[in-house]
Amino acid sequence: MITTSRPRLLRALTGVAAAALLTLAGLAVTTPAHAADGSKPIKVAMFNDIDTFNPFTAVLLQSTGINRYQYEALVGYGRNSEPDAGIADTWDTSDDGITWTFHIPKDRKWSDDTPITADDVVYTYTSIMKTSALQAANGGLVTNIADVKATDPQTVVMTLKSAQAPNPGQEIPIVPKHVWEKQDPAKFAADKDVVGSGPFTITTYKTGQSVELKANPHFWRGEPKVSGVTYVAYKNSDAAVQGLKSGEVDIxxxxxxxxYDSLKGAKNITRHAGIGRRYQALAINPGAIDIDGKPMGDGNPALKDPVVRKAIFMAVDKKTLLDRVLQGLGDEGQTEVPKSYENYFGFAEGHEAVPFDLDAANKLLEDAGYKKGPDGIRKKADGKPLKFRLMGRNTEPAHAQMADFLTSWFKDIGIGLDVSMVTPDKVNEDSTLGKYDLYFTGWSLGPDPDNQLAMNTCASRPNADGSGNTSENNWCSPEFDAAFKAQHAELDEGKRQELVKKAFSILYEAYVSDPIWYIKPLEAYRSDHFTGFGLQPEKGGVILNQNGYWGLYEAKPVSSDSASSDDDGGLPGWVIPVGAIVVLAAAGGAIVASRRRSTGEDRE
Known part of the structure; x- marks a missing residue:
């Protein structure tokens, strides 16, 4: 997931305009309640931003989530996030791990009925490898690839610079060469009449209103059982819940x-709490630098001191935040790997979390020479107070709630906070350019941690204007880079698990990103409209925000005589979360689409 050649800043203006429209209108697009009907699309509520649907540059959660329905990688993820067929159905590796060969069946077609060939794969990979502007989303995944070639229309051969553990065919969405070679790929919006390989493709996008997708009749697994998917934009989650209750949206x-609690017992609404793949963290600006090693942004210089950053870690009571803000619906954060990926979860041997300890934090700062003034705020030797800006998303109620707690705890250790809740797009733009002190962030991780680690290497620092690669923490460490390379090259899975934990432990102890919790995703759907939603993982998984497309792909309309009641449990069917409205409709169905970005993946 990355950025576009540029103008994230230009896109930011689009997001601001959309936010203003939604604020004035409340619900940007009102769709009437509908009875279950195969001709109706699944309507998904969304209240996060969309940056772009260009798979080379999309990094926000809504955007990348929708794109998972449109573009397959060479290798996909099965119902339990295991490697599964995608564009390729089989692949093999040479004994030395240097050469990977992917085989594309002749039944693979683009949504316009054009055959998918090895040339499409070569075009996609080489575009990322050779063009900085196309590396925002997945540039870190191709750094070890020396060459990609098509030996025949159905065969792709990748030659690596060195053996690696991650499958190089995963995570990179393949685009149709016959469409993209006629465009400037760095500027191509790809937000209407999209040609894709997945179960749904965008037909129209209306910024701040909706995104419409139609079912792909040429999808190799079979055409979806619903005509499409429509994402409907709401100004916040409260409005989305009201839309769900009234039947304006389906999920x-x-x-x-x-x-979630307010929906208990609601007629024809089923609640669902699944296993998450996302963490929520407090990010600290350690002194952002661009790819050329030059300072960028306007972070407070005091945060360059690891003592100050560690004291901040010590002033965050994660248990209280989890209990009071999430009502216990999650797990306390450790490293950036959620508990759902148990093989990589937790600290390496000899490393541990910094405990909540206000007395110890005060002593740490006092011993480092940060003395409290008459107002209780500590100052550096140069007389500058430890006052920092804390930024959060105005679409996330939890951010404002956490900020209230942090303000109190930080005051106790002599640190002042200036809290600002802004649009998701503003958070994304400012964090990319290093224009922050502290902010709430988060990412959704795939089954292999390699890409998350890659975003913290020195090579992932962005250009001065924010283009190029995507850096998670605007941080660079030779020690971490060495740890990243070690886990990347380790082919023994048991040994690699420990190396991954070591790399994440180094990142944690840099005190630039403090994972607060791993949230349990809370979803709800109209059980009188759709059923059959596919969970990932199959046991206790989620419907939306998956590593794949199973949630909405497997959904089907509920017949009029079998509509479910209000019991929590089952899964009627449909879609992904986004930042405006996205509608997926069958060929000939109406389509509306929306654009603009927000956190991970959503970066957040």
């Missing part, structure tokens, strides 16, 4: 514990 995720 919503990203619910707060209070909203």
């Amino acid at each position: 919503a995720d990203g619910l707060t514990p209070a909203q």
Whole structure:
């Protein structure tokens, strides 16, 4: 996931305009309640931003989530996130691990009925490898690839610079060469009449209103049982919940514990709490630098001191935040790997979390020479107070709640906070350019941690204007880079698990990203409209925000005589979360689409 050649800043203006429209209108697009009907698309509520649907540059959660329905990688993820067929159905590796060969069946077609060939794969990979502007989303995944070639229309051969553990065919969305070679790929919006390989493709996008997708009749697994998917934009999750209750939308995720609780017993609404793959963290600006090693942004210089950053870690009571803000619906954060990926979860031997300890944090700062003034705020030797800006998303109620707690705890250790809740797009733009002190962030991880680690290497620092690669923490460490390379090259899975934990432990002890919790995703859907949603993982998984497309792909309309009641449990069917409205409709169905970005993946 990355950025576009540029103008994230230009896109930011689009997001701001959309936010203003939604604020004025409340619900940007109102769609009437509908009875279950095969001709109706699944309507998904969304209240996060979209940066772009260009798979080379999309990094926000809504955007990348929708794109998982449109573009397959060479190798996909099965119902339990295991490697599974995608564009390729089989692949093999040479004994030395240097050469990977992927085989594309002749039944693979683009949504316009054009055959998918090895040339499409070569075009996609080489475009990323050779063009900085196309490396924002997945540039870190191709750094070890020396060459990609098509030996025949159905065979792709990748030659690596050195053996690696991650499958190089995963995570990179393949685009149709016959469409993209006629465009400037760095500027191509790819937000209407999209040609894709997945179960749904965008037909139209209306910024701040909706995104419409239609079912792909040429999808190799079979055409979906619903005509399409429509993402409907709401100004916040409260409005989305009201839309769910009234039947204006069919499914919503990203619910707060209070909203989730309010739906208990609601007629024809089923609640679902699944296993998450996302962490929520407090990010600290350690002194952002661009790819050329030059300072960027306007972070407070005091945060360059690891003592100050460690004291901040010590002033965050994660248990209280989990209990009071999430009502216990999650797990305390450790490293950036969620508990759902148990093989990579936790600290390496000899490393541990910094405990919440205000007395110890005060002593640490006092011993380092940061003395409290008459107002209780500590100052550096140069007389500058430890006052920092804390930024969060105005679409996330939890951010404002956490900020209240942090303000109190930080005051106790002599640190002042200036809290600002802004649009998701503003958070993304400012964090990319290093224009922050502290902010709430988060990412959704795939089954292999390699890409998450890659975003923290020195090579992932962006250009001065924010283009190029995507850096998670605007941080660079030779020690971490060495740890990243070690886990990347280790082919013994048991040994690699320990190396991955070591790399994440080094990142944690740099005190630039403090994982607060791993949230349990809270979803709800209209059980009188759709059923059959596919969970990932199959046992206790989620419907939306998956590593794949199973949630909405397997959904089907509920017959009029079998509509479910209000029992929590089953899964009627449909879609992904986004930042505006996205509608997936069958060929000939109406389509509306929306654009603009927000956190991970959503970066957040």
